[in-house]
Amino acid sequence: MTPARRSFTASLRRVLPYARSVIPRLGFGLAAAVCAALLGLAIPQALRWIVNDTLTGGGERRLWLGVAVVAALGIGEAALIVTRRRTLVGPGTRLESDLRVLLFSHLSDLPLSVHGRYSGGQLLSRTISDVRRFRRWLIFGLSQTCVNAITIVAGVVLILWIDWVLGLVYLVGSVPALALSFRARGRYAVLSRRAQDQAGDLAATVEEAVHGIRVLKAFGRERDALDGFTERAGALRRTELGKAGQRAVMTFAVTGVPDILLAALLFAGLHEISTGDLTVGGLLAIFTLTAVMGGPLERLSEQFAVSMEAKTALDRFLELLDHRRGIADPAQPRPVPDGRGQVVFDRVSFSYDGTQPLLRDVDLVIEPGETLALVGLTGSGKSAIGQLIPRFWEASAGAVRIDGVDVRELRRHDLRRLVAVAFEEPVLFSASVRANVTLGAPEATDEELWEALEIAHADFVRELPDGLDTRIGEEGMSLSGGQRQRLSLARAILCRPRVLVLDDPLSALDVHTEAAVSRRLRTRLAGTTTLLIAGRLSSIALADRVAVLHGGRIVATGTHDDLAAGSAVYRSIVYGEPHAAARPAPTVVGT
């Protein structure tokens, strides 16, 4: 996915609808900022009059008046800065929060295929730091850039006005300073991007070393991990040193050069005074003006870079926002059909990445109330079949129908109310057991909750310190893999779905428990259509029927005994008997 290239203004227009309420106050804040800058520039003018008047014998009264003017200007500047900040802070942070929540809602509406394309870190940096960077630019960067540009232009005009010779000297002298600073800034930006990538690599290395710590420890590879890390950290260090080199040049350009310029101004100024073309007050005003302009000059190229970064940040943010929902609700959704949960795969083909077909023309019917076990080799696409039913993925050809209605014609929420899934890798959130299990059925009573837990053999909850209210997840109790799987199963059961997809949700249980759970599911959920993807014979044997997935197709269906007697592929998969068709991974290529 290459992000759409567009100009900064086009990107800004894209967020305009969300920023509309901010704009008036943004304008007001900008005006306050400009006024503050102009007051700052007026102070040297006041100094000039005071000095000249005092020198020419203007008397004490003129002095006090001048001092009062300077003090008033100074207070005014500070007051306007307060005004600017007060005006901008509220709407700015409001916009930041709104954009963040907007992106969050959008992301939770996007299909899993899009999520697979971005790492968690990517999404996080876009929703937190990129949004923040844009907000900072909008409420500080933008006004500061305007103010600094105005300060510099107005300052140069004022110097020219006081004495055009000195103004020209200043102008001509500033050009190389700015040129040098912008050139270094450009190089700095390149290095900066590289440093960012390298820092990202380094962070990835850290993440892997932490997540894979058990493996590293088991193999005693901590030393190698450290070496790899040191190498990457060293590369980052070299880039950072390069960045510092460019920063040094920039600093020389914006502080060293103006200081040299000051010497030229002094010499020219003294000469002008001696010839009477300039007053001493004028020279003071010019020097003070250069002091006022020093800061803005120093920050100009930096702010230019900040603006560029804000543009990139905004684009990265918009790229996510522009992802259209590949799997969306239909324009005219069909009502939820009546029925008992018949699932039909009608010549369904599917590929995860659009190039390597995984399923080809799969035909499969799961009758209402039936438990069908799906058997196949590792990587044969069993999970894909399970995930096509609640439309986590979209078939590339053919149709999946529930009680006669194509799943694409239903609203996703309606569909997913009909179909519940228990995954092999359970997803639990940092919350109470209750919140986790009632995820799909918030209105469930405790009685219903306990019933679901009991069916899933998750009675261990009774022994947890706070029972249903025990916090689990990252910061709570840590549960074993089997316990997590059982909670995830109870969650699916509690939804009382018409169709239950069990994607090997008991793999971490010992076989005895697994068999017990499977038996309970058979008796307690007798009317629920169940697709069971399982790796163990004990579970498979309990199913009404077994379907064998091989080479992207359903090659056999029947009871366990039928298949054990009649299907060589089945025997090879289940008993490991040698069979030509069961060589691992005959990946389907082409159509």
Place this chain on the structure above:
Amino acid sequence: MSHGAPPGVPSVADSVADGVADEDRIELDKAANRAVRRRSFRLLGSLLRPMRARVARLVAVVVAAQAARASGPLLIAVGVDEALPRLRAGDARSALWYGAALVAVGLAGGALSWLSIRLTAAVSQAALLDLRRRVFRHCQRLDLDFHGSYTSGRAIARQTSDVDDIRELLDTGAGQLLSGLMFMLLNALLLLLLDPPSAAVLVLALVPVFGVTRWFHRASQRQYRTSRTASANLIGHFVETMVGMRAVQAFRRERGAATEYAGLSEAFRDADMRTISLNGVYDPALVLIGNLTVAALLAIDGYRMLSGELAIGTLIAAVLYAKRSFQPLEQMARFYNALQAAVASLEKISGLLARRPAVGERPVPVALPTARGEIAFEGVVFRYRPGVDTVPGLDLRVPAGQTVALVGGSGAGKSTIARLLARFYDVAAGRVRLDGIDVRDLSFADLRRHVLLVTQESYLFSGSVADNIALGKPGATRDEIVAAARAVGCDGFVRALPDGYDTEVNARGARLSAGQRQLVCFARAFLADPTVVVLDEATSSLDLAGEAAVQHALVRLLEGRTALIIAHRLSTVEMADRVVVLRDGRIVEDGSPATLRERGGDFARMSHHPRGRNQSIPI
């Protein structure tokens, strides 16, 4: 680590020694605060100490650079007062001299600033590299028990965002802060040389500056911690929802999650606003003080000039000095936040570093270049939590080359025994010996070379499939890698991948199914070629056929090695020379599979099942 206080009531000393216990607290009491501070600064000191000479040079350069920059107005003042009258008299030489001096000072200032930035970067980057390596190495050293409770998120944050905060400070902040302070100090000093009364006004102005900075310091320090907590909550919720998006969508929780997120975002915004508002007071306050100082100087010096006490040049210089003195303050305020962030991060990092690994190496370990693979558990006691002995006293001898299957229900202590042998945990009493040597006396390098624990957690690192297998033996040739893959039966599907062995397994190994990942991890273990193999339910996520293939591989893998196997499937257990049945951490049956079956105990009941060899043991 001290264990003086009862659990749950950590004393100050405990929480400080513990290092990481106080991370999330917003306010610490004074003693703890001081201890944490001291610990942080000790860490900073230890980072900079090796570079003392460079740091000293850096400080000298910064002082010289700022002195050059600060002397500008002085030259202007003297120039106006001395050169101007001569120039009026037609003598341009002295004006030229002052101009040249100003050029020289400007050039020197610029060049020294250039140098100081490069020196700062050299020092800070060297310190950062050192810090990064220390934290990384320390995290790798810390025991798994710690990692389990500390959570991966925090361990990662310490090494990424926290180090970043310190980078920000060292790289730019510290230099700016130092230069700014020097600049102000030298400005005041030179003004003192030029005209003491004006300098007195400037120094007086610094009193409110000091007061307002102190207020800002205190207020933002507290605010800063609140912000951090708010942002951590926001980030935590975001990551969890995105990682668990499958479940969120499957159970239609999109709206609920968004509402919760909006609430957290609002809290974050609130904290943010408060932080910005503090700056909104501090920043204009500095401007106001600066402007009023100029006005005051003008009044006093203007009056003195009227009465002929003061030369015009001095007035110009005084105003310039006053104006310029406040310039770096704004920037310094900007870096104040960086300083706070860095201090908070330094506190957390130093806490992590203060944490001692529960499982450590002896200073002088016993060398064991080659091992036969004889294992002995002697009176081993182990508990995860005080009061509950998971293993109350285990005696087990495994001669070299024997394959032992550990069998028992969940909670029987099978995995614990496996982890004790691999020394992921240390015994509370008794000892575990390898070839007669206590495993605690061995170096980790030797122990890990001889004893390999393979768990069901099949973690793949980013890189190619070949890289992942080669983790078992760094520097392995392609032939060795392929041979290992063949042995465990994953050569077939690896070759079928788009780039074969060079296929990248992306971030979470998503291209490979759980079973395939497990097989790759098996190949990795095979390549490592340990003397003792411990398989902790390592075959649980294999498919039926996958396991059938691995079954053959296991026979070869276990050949000539000592092995402890924890498995549910009878076919795997049947391969063992000996079966040990455990209950509550005690051995209840011990013998060959055939003997135990005949004897008619637990194992006989478990293994008697009509369905045959693929049946699992119902325990």
